[in-house]
Amino acid sequence: MKEFKIAQPQSFEQFNSLLAARKDGYYIMAGGTDLLDEIKNAIIDPEVVIDLMSISDRSPITETKDSVSICALTRVAELAESPVIQKYFAGLHQAALSLATPQLRNVGTVGGNLCQRPRCWYYRDPEVICRKKGGSRCYAFRGRNRYHAIFGGGICYIVYPSDLAPALISLNAQITISGPDGEKTMPLENFYILPQQNIRKENVLEGNQFLKEINIPLPKNGSKSIYYKFKERGTWDFAVVSAAVNGIVSAGVCKELKIVLGGVAPIPWRLKQAENFIKGKHLTEEVIRQGAKQALKDAKPLDENAYKIDLVEAVLFEAVSSIA
Ligand SMILES: Cc1cc2nc3c(=O)[nH]c(=O)nc-3n(C[C@H](O)[C@H](O)[C@H](O)COP(=O)(O)OP(=O)(O)OC[C@H]3O[C@@H](n4cnc5c(N)ncnc54)[C@H](O)[C@@H]3O)c2cc1C
Ligand code: SF4
Numbered sequence: 073m074k075e076f077k078i079a080q081p082q083s084f085e086q087f088n089s090l091l092a093a094r095k096d097g098y099y100i101m102a103g104g105t106d107l108l109d110e111i112k113n114a115i116i117d118p119e120v121v122i123d124l125m126s127i128s129d130r131s132p133i134t135e136t137k138d139s140v141s142i143c144a145l146t147r148v149a150e151l152a153e154s155p156v157i158q159k160y161f162a163g164l165h166q167a168a169l170s171l172a173t174p175q176l177r178n179v180g181t182v183g184g185n186l187c188q189r190p191r192c193w194y195y196r197d198p199e200v201i202c203r204k205k206g207g208s209r210c211y212a213f214r215g216r217n218r219y220h221a222i223f224g225g226g227i228c229y230i231v232y233p234s235d236l237a238p239a240l241i242s243l244n245a246q247i248t249i250s251g252p253d254g255e256k257t258m259p260l261e262n263f264y265i266l267p268q269q270n271i272r273k274e275n276v277l278e279g280n281q282f283l284k285e286i287n288i289p290l291p292k293n294g295s296k297s298i299y300y301k302f303k304e305r306g307t308w309d310f311a312v313v314s315a316a317v318n319g320i321v322s323a324g325v326c327k328e329l330k331i332v333l334g335g336v337a338p339i340p341w342r343l344k345q346a347e348n349f350i351k352g353k354h355l356t357e358e359v360i361r362q363g364a365k366q367a368l369k370d371a372k373p374l375d376e377n378a379y380k381i382d383l384v385e386a387v388l389f390e391a392v393s394s395i396a
Contacts (some may be wrong), residue, residue, distance in 0.1 A: 073111060076118045080126035084250065084284070090122055091280040092252035100124055100282055102145060102184035105176050110189060114198040115205070124183075124282070126223060133157065140285045142182025148236070149174070152184055160290060163297030163316050167239035170301045173308045183283045186237055186247075186260070187275065187383045190230035190338075192220065192309060204228050204271055217374040219312065222381065223337040228267035230338045232274065233310050237264070238340045239299045240333040242316035245288045251281035260286065264339035274338070294320045295328065300391040302383060313336040315391040324396070326355045331388065336380060343367040346388070355396045357389070364388040
């Protein structure tokens with residue numbers, strides 16, 4: 073590992089000035105639980121690491137009249153322990169608790185979780201220069217692809233690994249992106265991009281921008297959210313398939329529904345066809361299974377991951393029936 077410098081801005085203002093002068097070789101670090109792995113595995117070779125956590129003027133999780141705001145620098149453990157999150161957003165609380173280990177949750181941040189890089193084993197292997205790293209081939213396509221995408225692949229079959237992203241999208245979260253030119257807000261759902269749009273990155277952030285804040289509207293009366301994560305091991309693990317569901321069921325009829333899957337596509341994967349099929353109907357086992365089948369029509373599994381189709385159906389059934 074080559075030596076690098078650490079820059080420690082004390083405020084968002086100083087941080088923005090550093091980003092304005094950002095060159096290749098400058099990297100943002102929050103908790104560092106992912107970034108330091110990327111350095112150790114020689115995937116990136118920074119000249120300067122800008123330490124976001126040296127900023128002291130960060131705000132706590134705050135409830136306003138109609139929303140809850142979360143600073144991107146909030147630790148995942150703080151999110152999981154927050155009484156405000158537990159009161160309004162059960163699905164987000166479950167997602168935060170399902171993530172990694174207590175030690176990693178104590179260090180990793182919400183912003184880092186939403187901006188983390190993919191886990192594809194070819195991408196993480198310093199010896200392999202696949203298409204995502206500037207090479208010409210996707211080694212997963214004809215190689216070992218047990219954990220790869222069944223939706224939205226095409227030129228790169230990563231799955232987006234964040235547990236918080238599907239939960240936050242299902243709750244209609246908005247984000248604030250900050251940079252030298254000011255701030256803008258957008259739905260978190262529009263933050264992620266497919267490899268076809270730009271194979272080298274996973275979100276819309278430009279080099280001199282960062283994710284500053286997440287805002288979640290307070291839930292409507294009667295709405296319920298859940299995060300259901302299927303992982304291979306009882307101890308820490310990334311999701312093989314997960315489902316974040318948020319909806320309203322009244323007198324057995326599904327009035328509102330939003331479903332976002334994790335572990336199946338290069339971005340958190342919204343199931344609009346399934347939502348539209350289920351909405352307005354009595355939430356029976358048959359309706360949920362038919363809804364899942366609608367969504368799975370678009371699935372294109374690789375040689376080793378067709379098992380994810382059955383898994384999506386099972387996870388959806390568990391998650392959607394539990395909001396009834
Ligand atoms: C053993 C292990 C298990 C894990 N298990 C899970 C899991 O089960 N589920 C899961 O979701 N994740 C998991 N992770 C992934 C990850 O480490 C955590 O999700 C953590 O929350 C990342 O936050 P961080 O602050 O440490 O990010 P960092 O490592 O500091 O940053 C990660 C990336 O995001 C960028 N970044 C960080 N903050 C910002 C920001 N505010 N704006 C713009 N870019 C930013 C960095 O430049 C870097 O590229 C695991 C990691 C490890 C090592
Ligand atoms: S899935 Fe993407 S990251 Fe993995 S080998 Fe293929 S191009 Fe590389």
